[in-house]
Amino acid sequence: MSQRFYFRDAPDPQTDTLERRQFAERAVRALREVRRQSESSVAGLIAPWGAGKSTALSMIVEGLKEHDPDPWIVVDLNPWLYSDVDSLQLGFFVALREALPSGNKWKRSREHVGNFFTAISPAGKVNGLVGVDASSALEALGKKIAGDTSANALKEKAEEALKGLEKPILFVMDDLDRLTPDELLMVFKLVRLVGRLPNVYYLLAYDEKTLLDLVQQTNIASGNRTRARDYMEKIIQVRLDVPAMRPEQKAELINSAMAEVMGRYEIEVSEEDNELFSRAYRGYMSNTLTTPRAINRYFAQIDALYETLNKEVNFIDFSLITFIRTFEPEVYKNLTGPWRAEIMGELQAYIKIRKEGAAEREARWHELLLSAHVNPSDLSGLYELLTSLFPNLRPELSSSQVREVTAQRRGIGDRDYFERYFAFGVPGGDIPDTALENLIQGMNESPDAEGIRAILVALKSNTARACRKLRRCLPGNREAAAQLLPHLADIYASTLHEFFSVDGSPMINLEQTAQLALSEIAVEKVEDTINAMNAFPFGAILASNAVQRLKEEASSNFDTLLLYTSRVLEERVGKLLTRDLATVSTHDFRHVFHWRAIAGKGVTDPRLKSALVDGPWTALDFAARNISVATSGQVETLADLSFEILDEVIGLEYFYRELADAIDATDEPVLRHHYSDTIDNRRLLALSFLRHRRDNAPHMPGND
Numbered sequence: 001m002s003q004r005f006y007f008r009d010a011p012d013p014q015t016d017t018l019e020r021r022q023f024a025e026r027a028v029r030a031l032r033e034v035r036r037q038s039e040s041s042v043a044g045l046i047a048p049w050g051a052g053k054s055t056a057l058s059m060i061v062e063g064l065k066e067h068d069p070d071p072w073i074v075v076d077l078n079p080w081l082y083s084d085v086d087s088l089q090l091g092f093f094v095a096l097r098e099a100l101p102s103g104n105k106w107k108r109s110r111e112h113v114g115n116f117f118t119a120i121s122p123a124g125k126v127n128g129l130v131g132v133d134a135s136s137a138l139e140a141l142g143k144k145i146a147g148d149t150s151a152n153a154l155k156e157k158a159e160e161a162l163k164g165l166e167k168p169i170l171f172v173m174d175d176l177d178r179l180t181p182d183e184l185l186m187v188f189k190l191v192r193l194v195g196r197l198p199n200v201y202y203l204l205a206y207d208e209k210t211l212l213d214l215v216q217q218t219n220i221a222s223g224n225r226t227r228a229r230d231y232m233e234k235i236i237q238v239r240l241d242v243p244a245m246r247p248e249q250k251a252e253l254i255n256s257a258m259a260e261v262m263g264r265y266e267i268e269v270s271e272e273d274n275e276l277f278s279r280a281y282r283g284y285m286s287n288t289l290t291t292p293r294a295i296n297r298y299f300a301q302i303d304a305l306y307e308t309l310n311k312e313v314n315f316i317d318f319s320l321i322t323f324i325r326t327f328e329p330e331v332y333k334n335l336t337g338p339w340r341a342e343i344m345g346e347l348q349a350y351i352k353i354r355k356e357g358a359a360e361r362e363a364r365w366h367e368l369l370l371s372a373h374v375n376p377s378d379l380s381g382l383y384e385l386l387t388s389l390f391p392n393l394r395p396e397l398s399s400s401q402v403r404e405v406t407a408q409r410r411g412i413g414d415r416d417y418f419e420r421y422f423a424f425g426v427p428g429g430d431i432p433d434t435a436l437e438n439l440i441q442g443m444n445e446s447p448d449a450e451g452i453r454a455i456l457v458a459l460k461s462n463t464a465r466a467c468r469k470l471r472r473c474l475p476g477n478r479e480a481a482a483q484l485l486p487h488l489a490d491i492y493a494s495t496l497h498e499f500f501s502v503d504g505s506p507m508i509n510l511e512q513t514a515q516l517a518l519s520e521i522a523v524e525k526v527e528d529t530i531n532a533m534n535a536f537p538f539g540a541i542l543a544s545n546a547v548q549r550l551k552e553e554a555s556s557n558f559d560t561l562l563l564y565t566s567r568v569l570e571e572r573v574g575k576l577l578t579r580d581l582a583t584v585s586t587h588d589f590r591h592v593f594h595w596r597a598i599a600g601k602g603v604t605d606p607r608l609k610s611a612l613v614d615g616p617w618t619a620l621d622f623a624a625r626n627i628s629v630a631t632s633g634q635v636e637t638l639a640d641l642s643f644e645i646l647d648e649v650i651g652l653e654y655f656y657r658e659l660a661d662a663i664d665a666t667d668e669p670v671l672r673h674h675y676s677d678t679i680d681n682r683r684l685l686a687l688s689f690l691r692h693r694r695d696n697a698p699h700m701p702g703n704d
Contacts, residue, residue: 018249018292020052020242024059027240031060031203032070034238035168039198042191042235045205047242049177050293056242057174057205064170072201073169075099080175085186092190093117096200099169109161116158158197165199172203177210181217188235204236250289254281257299258319264303265310273316273409276388280320284381288327301326308425311434317389317412321421328382330372336422339368344415345392353395361393389413407468416465429461433469440473443480452487459491467509471516481517482525486532488514489539514546519555526560534568537587544569544594562598569595573604577611581621582679589625593645601648608649619658622646623690624682630673638675638682641689656694663691 027045034041045060047053064072077095082088097117100110171191176184191202212228215221221228245253262269269277281289289295301322309318325332335343342353353361365386366379374382387393390413391402407414410433412421419427426432431454439451458466474481488510495506521529533539543565550558572591576584596604611617623646630639646652656663670688675681 017253018052018245020056020059023243024056024063027056027060028063030238030240031064031170031201035070035201038237039163040196040200041237042202042204043238043240044208044236045203045240045242046208047205048209048291049207050291050297051242051244052292053205053207053242054174057172057203060203061172071167073099073165073167074172075169076172076174078175079173079183079187080178082183085182088183088186089190092187096169096171101165109164112154112157112161116154119154162200163198168199168201170201170203172205174205176204176206177214179214181214184211184214185218185220192235203240208232245290245292250286250295253292253295254289257295261299261303261306262315265306265315267315269316270409273314277316277319280323280381280385280388284378284385285323287375287378287381288323294327298323298326305424309420312410312426312432313417313420314410314412317410318421320385320389321412324382324385328372328374331369331374331382334368334372343386343390343392343413344418345395353393358394358396365393408472416468429458431455431458431466431469436469437473440470440477440480443483444477445479447483452483455484456487456491459487463491463495463506464509467506467513470513474513474516474520476520478520478522478525481520482522482529485514485517485521485529486536486539488517489533489536489542492542493536493538511542511545511549514542515549518543518546518561519550519553519557521557523557523560526557527564530561530564530568534572540565540568540572541590541594544598548597566595566599569598573607577607578616581617581625584625586625586629586677592625596645605649612650612654619655620662620683620686621679622649623655623659623686624679627682627685627689629677636677637673638677638685639672641686643689643693652690652693655690659687659690663687663694666691 031043034043045053045057047056061074061076065074075095077092079088079091082091097110097113100106100113173187176187179187187204191204211232212225215228215231216223216225220231261267289298302319305322306315306318321332321335324335340346356364362383365383369379369382370376389411391406392413403414407416410417412418420430436455436458439448439454442448443451455466455470458469470484474484492507492510492514495510518529530543533543543561547558547561547565550561555561569591572588573595576588576592581589592604592608612619612622623641626642626645628639628642629636643652646655666684666687669692670685672685675685
């Protein structure tokens with residue numbers, strides 16, 4: 001049977017998954033026994049909000065009207081529909097009077113009942129009584145005031161008339177827990193002091209906790225819970241408590257609803273995710289999902305909002321965060337507010353929580369949850385759920401492997417998916433995973449310029465995020481990898497070349513993605529792919545970095561990658577060997593470092609030495625070009641001189657000798673990170689570093 005009735009909040013006697021029909025039958029028998037033993041009585045149909053009270057009430061009324069061998073006259077009166085206390089009183093009288101049989105036989109009896117009601121009704125609203133002549137009513141009221149006809153006398157005549165009823169009248173009143181305290185007291189007054197007439201019975205349906213709260217606010221209880229309960233016990237003679245859902249009934253409702261939603265969206269849940277939901281349900285959610293209404297409300301939220309996220313987030317994580325959003329709104333709000341830095345492992349927060357012990361951290365979070373008005377009994381369960389959703393809350397477990405698993409399952413605790421859960425869709429600038437997977441698959445089957453353009457948009461919008469997702473899509477897609485690599489080289493040229501970023505370094509992510517893509521391509525595609533990458537200014541450098549990363553892997557095409565990467569680097573450096581180094585850019589000279597790393601120093605250094613000894617390179621400009629650049633944001637400054645390269649290529653003594661006069665004339669030390677990248681600044685720093693190194697070198701015997 002379909003469970004997709006989540007948004008309906010009305011009695012549903014036709015769907016008896018909670019065995020309410022059996023309870024209704026027992027309630028009908030109980031009311032029959034009450035009728036046999038007393039002329040009038042009050043029964044209470046009691047259940048929490050959302051527990052199926054109205055459904056049970058409908059079944060009871062149906063049983064009394066259609067299946068009871070001794071039929072009743074059932075009067076359905078909803079006190080919540082009346083605008084004020086006086087209207088409620090009049091409505092009560094009218095409903096009871098209209099329940100009396102019609103015809104000449106009952107004309108006099110109706111008049112007796114009507115006169116009694118008129119005598120005790122608000123004078124200004126007597127015209128509200130259906131079927132009562134206003135002038136006669138006012139005349140009766142005048143007689144009452146004059147003392148000729150007392151209210152008690154009129155009540156006795158009304159009682160005598162009601163004793164002759166063949167069918168008893170049952171007042172059914174639902175939604176008492178929606179009344180104001182004054183309205184509720186009026187209902188009780190009508191029931192106890194006015195309405196206790198022969199053959200008139202009452203079935204009041206309510207949430208007991210709410211009613212006690214209302215009575216407690218009145219002068220009758222004056223804030224005393226015990227007095228409020230004592231007062232209620234005087235009103236209600238018979239309790240009909242709707243049975244709470246048994247654990248297996250709750251489980252069946254939740255399982256069937258979950259199965260239907262998953263079937264609709266074709267969701268397959270892993271064993272680990274199934275255990276995650278089950279653990280959260282047992283330890284926390286079951287305390288809240290205690291009524292059909294709560295369960296329906298929960299799955300209504302899932303069903304309404306998951307469609308735009310289908311396959312773009314983890315369904316179980318979405319279900320769990322939906323529970324928090326629905327039942328713990330302040331916690332939900334804080335997750336994207338003051339708690340975000342910690343749950344997402346942003347640097348300062350991460351450093352802070354690593355200094356805490358697990359017990360200390362849990363105690364602190366309990367306080368945070370209490371401040372968000374979480375029920376104290378739910379603190380442990382909710383905290384455990386949060387640590388399952390956000391592994392950064394347990395830094396002792398947040399290894400790279402844990403983070404990768406979170407990313408693979410598109411979990412809410414991963415930085416690339418977090419926003420989706422709160423935006424109910426893929427945010428602008430991001431690319432849907434399903435779309436990316438389809439693009440990669442399409443590129444793998446044939447060239448796809450449109451697909452490339454879409455991926456480039458994502459790469460330019462957020463390079464690190466797009467690269468992380470590409471690395472999950474590329475394995476097994478050789479043709480797509482080959483098509484993408486030249487474009488990665490193009491993006492690499494405009495990427496900030498720095499190692500640190502709170503979202504992950506774009507430079508490092510591009511290198512990691514290129515590493516994976518190069519390892520995927522077929523051997524026969526290597527030469528063309530490397531050459532295509534080399535067509536871009538940073539292509540050879542990206543290939544070099546990626547190949548160096550592959551040294552530790554058993555890649556079947558590694559030797560071929562090494563060969564052709566070495567060739568394009570040698571070609572680029574060969575052009576530099578015939579140029580004045582003062583005219584060579586920092587970027588172009590980087591190819592020298594990469595050539596040495598890829599081809600090996602035994603191949604490269606003799607040619608570099610020859611350019612120094614035979615020209616056109618000079619000692620000063622070679623030393624100047626070997627000063628590294630530090631990048632901070634978009635600012636580049638000169639950093640350190642690589643003495644190791646100078647020594648390996650030709651020896652430091654060569655530079656001390658060739659540049660002796662210039663070194664002696666230079667002040668030292670010169671501060672690093674204070675100079676922009678120009679050839680003059682490079683020369684100044686090179687001489688300063690060389691002087692400091694020469695003058696502070698340990699004295700070696702035999703050097704005198």
